[in-house]
Amino acid sequence: MPYDPSAFPPFAVTVDLVVLTVRRHSLCALTVRRGEPPFQGRWALPGGFVRADEDLAQAAARELWEETGLRVHDPSVPAQDNGAHLEQLATYGDPKRDPRMRVVSVAHLALAPDLPAPRPGGDASNARWAPVEELLQQGGYGRDGEPVAPLAFDHAQILADGVERARSKIEYSSLATAFCPPEFTVGELRRVYEAVWGVALDPRNFHRKVTGTPGFLVPTGGTTTRQGGRPAQLFRAGGATLLNPPMLRPEV
Amino acid sequence: MPYDPSAFPPFAVTVDLVVLTVRRHSLCALTVRRGEPPFQGRWALPGGFVRADEDLAQAAARELWEETGLRVHDPSVPAQDNGAHLEQLATYGDPKRDPRMRVVSVAHLALAPDLPAPRPGGDASNARWAPVEELLQQGGYGRDGEPVAPLAFDHAQILADGVERARSKIEYSSLATAFCPPEFTVGELRRVYEAVWGVALDPRNFHRKVTGTPGFLVPTGGTTTRQGGRPAQLFRAGGATLLNPPMLRPEV
DNA sequence: AGTGCTTATCGTCAGGAAGACGACTATGAT
DNA sequence: ATCATAGTCGTCTTCCTGACGATAAGCACT
Numbered sequence A, B: 001m002p003y004d005p006s007a008f009p010p011f012a013v014t015v016d017l018v019v020l021t022v023r024r025h026s027l028c029a030l031t032v033r034r035g036e037p038p039f040q041g042r043w044a045l046p047g048g049f050v051r052a053d054e055d056l057a058q059a060a061a062r063e064l065w066e067e068t069g070l071r072v073h074d075p076s077v078p079a080q081d082n083g084a085h086l087e088q089l090a091t092y093g094d095p096k097r098d099p100r101m102r103v104v105s106v107a108h109l110a111l112a113p114d115l116p117a118p119r120p121g122g123d124a125s126n127a128r129w130a131p132v133e134e135l136l137q138q139g140g141y142g143r144d145g146e147p148v149a150p151l152a153f154d155h156a157q158i159l160a161d162g163v164e165r166a167r168s169k170i171e172y173s174s175l176a177t178a179f180c181p182p183e184f185t186v187g188e189l190r191r192v193y194e195a196v197w198g199v200a201l202d203p204r205n206f207h208r209k210v211t212g213t214p215g216f217l218v219p220t221g222g223t224t225t226r227q228g229g230r231p232a233q234l235f236r237a238g239g240a241t242l243l244n245p246p247m248l249r250p251e252v
Numbered sequence C: 001a002g003t004g005c006t007t008a009t010c011g012t013c014a015g016g017a018a019g020a021c022g023a024c025t026a027t028g029a030t
Numbered sequence D: 001a002t003c004a005t006a007g008t009c010g011t012c013t014t015c016c017t018g019a020c021g022a023t024a025a026g027c028a029c030t
Helices: A056-068 A132-136 A155-172 A175-179 A186-197 A203-212 B056-068 B132-136 B155-172 B175-179 B186-197 B203-212
Strands: A012-023 A026-033 A047-049 A085-092 A103-111 A127-131 A217-224 A232-237 B012-023 B026-033 B047-049 B085-092 B103-111 B127-131 B217-224 B232-237
Touching (some): A026 A056, A026 A155, A026 A186, A047 A056, A056 A103, A085 A155, A085 B085, A103 A155, A127 A132, A132 A155, A175 A186, A186 A203, A186 A232, B012 B056, B012 B186, B026 B056, B026 B155, B026 B186, B056 B085, B056 B103, B085 B155, B103 B175, B127 B132, B132 B155, B155 B175, B186 B232
Parallel strands (some): A012 A103
Antiparallel strands (some): A012 A026, A026 A127, A085 A103, A217 A232, B012 B026, B012 B047, B085 B103
16 A cells, blocks of 8 residues: 555654652652643653654653763763663554544663652753652552552553563663662662562572673672672673573562 | 643554464564555554553553454453463663654564454555564565564563563463463463464474463364374363463573 | 384483571770 | 660572483374
8 A cells, every 4th residue: 555645644753751760778769840832731641753864762861861971871881870761661652542633652761770859841840750660650649648640641541661671680780780789888789679569678699699690790890888897899781781591570 | 840741742652463374384573564654665563653542551452453353362261272372571762763753662562373464454565464574684685585664662672671671571481371272282382382472392392382371272072183193182272371480492 | 023223201410509597896975 | 774676687498490411202204
């Protein structure tokens, strides 16, 4: 069938971002408050239109930069941590997902170390890190007792998919290091796993596992005591991206 | 920023399909021959425009039906094999991926049992199953000595991504059964793994592994001898979708 | 019937990985 | 000095896997 320009319906294409980080031992996602209808005043995932000359990954990287100031990690420079991890997540195209028009959203997943503060174009009240646990509960109440309004559009589903992707990906890849600063301790890495999975891990077995996996961690020689207690060795992320055998998520 | 209808560029949105099956011990993908430029006469993945009132998954299921006659397996009817497996793969939106206009393609992955023949809208010469090995080699020669023309557009990349998804997913899920008829033997399932991974597996260890994983296989009571040799028990796919522990792909 | 070939299925054994957990070390706080 | 907090090293048991021997049950011949 030939491509007749009048034969296909026009779509708007956007990118939405699931930006995850670990703050205070819990997995948090970046949300922005909507200024206009629909869903005015509700929290939503950051995102925006893909421009006419822009690749999807470029658009996602641009949105991430605009919302957080984060640059995207370039895998061609493996030894240096020069930004966040960004990958395509999934695409959402229900005809009714936006009441105004037909919008197809290509969601992306970004993993970032704990950031000083969101950068909502200067207005801090319009962007915040929220624990995914709060964002995803239906009709519950947040820690401040306020009723939790669900995310705008289908963003709760997108967030849930992004969280699930992150949870499974740190199992068999070294992606958990994307949540850590350039240098980190085994304990800090363990707390990432604990926050993302929502479980407690045995520090001794975890230490044995990660230090015994070739290419996962590279000691930098330094030590730190920022967590209190005995000073811990500092590591960088090694070149390995696939963990074999994988980290094991404890059974339910 | 408000949604100004003139503020976003219009896109065409298509679905492309990576339909995989196992034929004669090798992993094959469905390809269709292009009738018009660009890439006229070249092989491409089946696909088409998403309609105005259609969800992405609906569009993919419709294309699959139109190209193969396959219905999509409905997970709400787990005990019965009522069609192929279909899932979203990834979205491709390079501004130059189609020379005519801006097209964003939401690729889907379908896994199907060996089919009698493609159903190319009635014209068999315009659709065929081709071994992915041939389709993905760059500038090589097929088994008939003919030079292999690469797939149209970015379809080689899409196919490669789909194959990689299938290869990794049968590791930790029961998806390999989607390549099998409703009733199958352990040996037939093993040949699926061998074809998809391109390796040889030990029949004894494989048998122990799959029959020892709870919920993976359900014996139907029957036996068959269609493979020659000693009659083998027949099984259906069990309710389990996640394999824990996973099947292990042999090391390189 | 017997031989050989093929595939299926069961069993055994050694090596490795993981969970449970004891013990020791090195800091800061009181 | 003592305690609390983390980090690190070992040990032991259990389970899983890979390698591979052995047997079973069909079919195609002779």
